Amino acid sequence: MALATRTERSPSLIGTLWRSTVGKKAVMATTGLIMLAYLVAHMMGNLKVFFGPGEFNHYGHWIRTIGEPFLHRTWFLWIARVVLAASVVLHGVAAYQLSRRDLAARPAKYERKRARASYATRTMRWGGVILGLFVVWHILDLTTLTVNPNAEEGRPYQNLVASFDRWWVSAFYIAAMLALGLHIRHGFWSAAQTLGANSPRRDRAFKVIANGLAALLTLGFLAVPIGVLTGIVS
Amino acid sequence: MNLTLRIWRQRDAGSAGAMTTYEVKGISEDMSFLEMLDHLNEELILAGDEPVAFDHDCREGICGACGMVINGAAHGPERTTTCQLHMRHFSDGDTIDVEPWRAAAFPVVKDLVVDRSAFDRIIGAGGYVSAPTGSAPDAHATPVPKPAADLAFEHAECIGCGACVAACPNGSAMLFTSAKVVHLNVLPQGAPERESRVLDMVDTMDAQGFGGCTNTGECATACPKGIPLTAIGRMNREYLRATVKGRG
Ligand code: HEM
Ligand code: SF4
Ligand code: FES
Numbered sequence: 014m015a016l017a018t019r020t021e022r023s024p025s026l027i028g029t030l031w032r033s034t035v036g037k038k039a040v041m042a043t044t045g046l047i048m049l050a051y052l053v054a055h056m057m058g059n060l061k062v063f064f065g066p067g068e069f070n071h072y073g074h075w076i077r078t079i080g081e082p083f084l085h086r087t088w089f090l091w092i093a094r095v096v097l098a099a100s101v102v103l104h105g106v107a108a109y110q111l112s113r114r115d116l117a118a119r120p121a122k123y124e125r126k127r128a129r130a131s132y133a134t135r136t137m138r139w140g141g142v143i144l145g146l147f148v149v150w151h152i153l154d155l156t157t158l159t160v161n162p163n164a165e166e167g168r169p170y171q172n173l174v175a176s177f178d179r180w181w182v183s184a185f186y187i188a189a190m191l192a193l194g195l196h197i198r199h200g201f202w203s204a205a206q207t208l209g210a211n212s213p214r215r216d217r218a219f220k221v222i223a224n225g226l227a228a229l230l231t232l233g234f235l236a237v238p239i240g241v242l243t244g245i246v247s
Numbered sequence: 248m249n250l251t252l253r254i255w256r257q258r259d260a261g262s263a264g265a266m267t268t269y270e271v272k273g274i275s276e277d278m279s280f281l282e283m284l285d286h287l288n289e290e291l292i293l294a295g296d297e298p299v300a301f302d303h304d305c306r307e308g309i310c311g312a313c314g315m316v317i318n319g320a321a322h323g324p325e326r327t328t329t330c331q332l333h334m335r336h337f338s339d340g341d342t343i344d345v346e347p348w349r350a351a352a353f354p355v356v357k358d359l360v361v362d363r364s365a366f367d368r369i370i371g372a373g374g375y376v377s378a379p380t381g382s383a384p385d386a387h388a389t390p391v392p393k394p395a396a397d398l399a400f401e402h403a404e405c406i407g408c409g410a411c412v413a414a415c416p417n418g419s420a421m422l423f424t425s426a427k428v429v430h431l432n433v434l435p436q437g438a439p440e441r442e443s444r445v446l447d448m449v450d451t452m453d454a455q456g457f458g459g460c461t462n463t464g465e466c467a468t469a470c471p472k473g474i475p476l477t478a479i480g481r482m483n484r485e486y487l488r489a490t491v492k493g494r495g
Contacts, residue, residue, distance in 0.1 A: 026490060026491065029490050030490060033449055033450065033453055033486075034419075034449075034452075034453050034458075034459035034460070035449050035459075035460075035482075035483055035486045035487075036486070036487075036490065037459070038459060038460065038483075039483070039487060111459045111461075114417075114458055114459060115416070115417035115418070115419070115458035115459055115461065116417075116458075117351060117456075117458075118350060118351045118352065118417055118418035118419065118456060118457055118458030119349065119350060119351065119415070119416060119417055119418035119458060120349075120351055121349040122349070123316055123319045123344075123346055123349060124253070124266065124319065124344045124346060125318060125319040125344060126319035126320075127319060128416075129464075129465055129468055130416075130463045130464060130465060134461070134462070134463055134464075137461065199462070202462070203461070203462040205480070206462050206476075206477075206479060206480040206483065207460075207462070207480075207483055208483065208484075208487070209480055209481065209483040209484025209485070209486075209487055209488075210480070210484075211477055211480035212477055212480065212481070213475060213477050216477060
């Protein structure tokens with residue numbers, strides 16, 4: 014007699030991943046890396062602000078035409094926006110669900126416990142919340158121009174300078190970029206570990222790259238508000 | 248030396264517990280931490296009090312039973328098991344806090360004793376290999392490459408003590424589970440269950456109410472056997488590979 018075999022249909026790949034802590038963390042790592050890759054490009058584009066309104070506005074215009082004539086105008090931009098929006102949402106929902114679970118799994122504290130983990134590691138959750146709020150503000154300010162004092166469609170340079178001329182906008186931006194640096198410092202190495210790319214031999218290299226990326230992004234993004242505040246960009 | 252102990256006392260799983268203070272005198276620095284607790288218990292018994300319940304068995308650092316959190320660190324200040332921790336690492340007049348492992352998946356049974364059977368259920372889900380029984384196999388029937396043997400051995404050192412869970416801010420069992428998965432998955436003997444092992448053990452780990460991993464690294468710092476943090480990365484790779492490949 015043949016042995017009984019399992020007949021139930023195996024669950025879908027995505028479903029299996031989303032249901033387990035390891036898989037959900039892999040979704041977080043993947044979406045985190047997508048956002049990270051975008052931020053590297055975004056940071057380099059921002060630096061064009063130091064070459065004057067002509068060059069920066071031209072760059073802003075070009076973004077809308079990437080992919081032409083194969084893609085219709087702004088299609089590439091919209092594809093990028095959809096991928097990024099999906100990444101932010103998946104990343105945030107996974108972070109929320111996993112954090113809820115983690116807190117429930119450790120209900121009691123110890124009498125005296127010195128945290129051994131680094132500052133970057135301990136601030137991933139609150140740093141992530143700051144980044145999430147920042148993303149919302151940033152889109153309302155410079156994409157939809159809802160809260161921008163200049164709000165001239167097609168003139169990103171002027172909008173940017175007008176926005177950063179308000180000191181508290183620059184202050185929030187600077188705080189968010191420091192949070193970003195910390196998030197990447199732990200996050201990039203963590204993603205390597207989560208996706209199974211890490212090994213004893215590569216561990217140091219991933220930490221060095223994580224610190225490098227964190228420093229590069231933070232300094233690159235900070236240059237713009239500092240440029241406006243010091244009058245180099247006006 | 249004379250010490251002040253603040254120990255978690257809890258009558259049973261259902262009652263509320265509290266830290267209770269005891270003074271112990273004349274402790275030798277050559278005593279192990281468990282011998283110091285034995286000494287306290289003898290005094291408690293003579294005084295007609297209930298002795299402090301704690302788990303222990305081998306007292307030579309290999310069974311993993313003697314888990315307790317000492318001054319906020321799993322197994323205390325040295326990277327070893329509580330039975331192998333000696334009182335010379337403390338000074339006369341110290342106040343020492345002693346608490347049970349804290350994790351939702353490890354409920355307190357009494358005082359410092361917790362129920363770690365969640366680990367047994369993870370092992371039951373895949374911590375084995377299929378082998379023909381009846382006749383003894385030839386010793387060298389299955390060649391094992393030296394690097395694989397070394398890697399398996401490094402991860403086989405896990406004694407299931409639970410210090411990783413106790414130290415983790417998320418009460419996660421990833422270091423324990425990954426030690427077992429890596430140990431068996433790198434060996435040819437473990438190959439037939441390579442995919443089902445990691446899928447089932449991770450599923451069971453989640454079902455027991457352990458938290459997820461945030462790569463904090465507290466586990467590997469606390470592990471008395473030096474299971475490396477990269478074990479978790481290796482298990483993540485095995486898990487993702489198995490999800491794509493299917494149960495095999
Ligand atoms: C929407 C706001 C965000 C929230 C709430 C958030 C939250 C988190 C949390 C809680 C973690 C897990 C930390 C840990 O496991 O220790 C994490 C990991 C990570 N985040 Fe974010 N984050 C946000 C935005 C971002 C952004 C904008 C990036 C892009 C650069 C990013 C990149 C990463 C990476 C690469 C990881 C590592 C994934 C892993 O640990 O495997 N995050 N995030
Ligand atoms: S991994 Fe280390 S700390 Fe965790 S159960 Fe095994 S021996 Fe104990
Ligand atoms: S009593 Fe066996 S390891 Fe401590």
